Amino acid sequence: MTDLSDREISWHYNSLNKYCCRLTKPRRAILDILSDTGRHLSADQIYKEASKISSGGGLSTIYRNLELLVRIGLVWKFEAGDNKARYEIAKRPDESHHHHLICKKCNSIIDYSDSIGNEKDFIREREKKLSSIYNFKIENHSIDFFGVCHTCSKNK
């Protein structure tokens, strides 16, 4: 079910450790849940999932830990346009891909790999250029295409 190898899992766990943060049950639950789905969940969805597992923590704990994990770089936060933040597990920096197709009708989110075409190279070159023009230290990016998904365009 997991689409992250054990190597990735331990990378996340170890990173937490590196920042002198304990790998507590709620934190492990969040990382595991996000790793397992590989998708983008809202805080509430994570909370519900975590509640199934014993000791998943309260909602505020989820929020606090998500904030921590995002700050450390283990989880990526983004907003899909419905005023509700989504969280996804971070990949190693050089494998990161925060590129989405977001359906305006049903709010579903498709991840597409940035390995399609030469997107990665394009982004890298673009980051270099923008950094120097605007004197801006770029840490990460997000590319979202909005529209209507296949299913929704049929059912109308």
Next chain:
Amino acid sequence: MTDLSDREISWHYNSLNKYCCRLTKPRRAILDILSDTGRHLSADQIYKEASKISSGGGLSTIYRNLELLVRIGLVWKFEAGDNKARYEIAKRPDESHHHHLICKKCNSIIDYSDSIGNEKDFIREREKKLSSIYNFKIENHSIDFFGVCHTCSKNK
């Protein structure tokens, strides 16, 4: 003060008309405010600006009309990562550029024109490819780079 020509202004006004929506005072206020700043404002900021002008409308009117204007395509909504939606005036489709540098420290947003390099071509080609692969009707897109702006990286 305005960075949209009269031609642009009338385009927005006429579009409203085309959809059988009245150009009421609050709507005009929103369009004017967004056109004048040319920047990204939150609903609350628009409300405060509108309140200075007589008859800018209540906050709920602002929200309702923003939703309308976004749906019609005259205003572009996006979320900058602080759980607060921002709105910017739409340009004509072929001139649209929803590309931002967002500072994680001070939440400031820099617009950069997609005319830098061959970004426009790249996006167009990418949209075509993604559409066919995922059977997804793409309507618009957003490219955001997150990091630390010049000012914030000095004041630390």
Next chain:
DNA sequence: TTTGGTGCAAAATTTTTGCACCGCG
């Protein structure tokens, strides 16, 4: 007069905060 639009207040949703308590180091 009919329908679209507004404004206020109340409600809903998402996220944050205060505080007492728990447990690892």
Next chain:
DNA sequence: CGCGGTGCAAAAATTTTGCACCAAA
């Protein structure tokens, strides 16, 4: 013991909704 971490409940912030009223076609 001290401090990081948790959980509950209360609060804050943003956005949505209900409803009475207004005004243009």
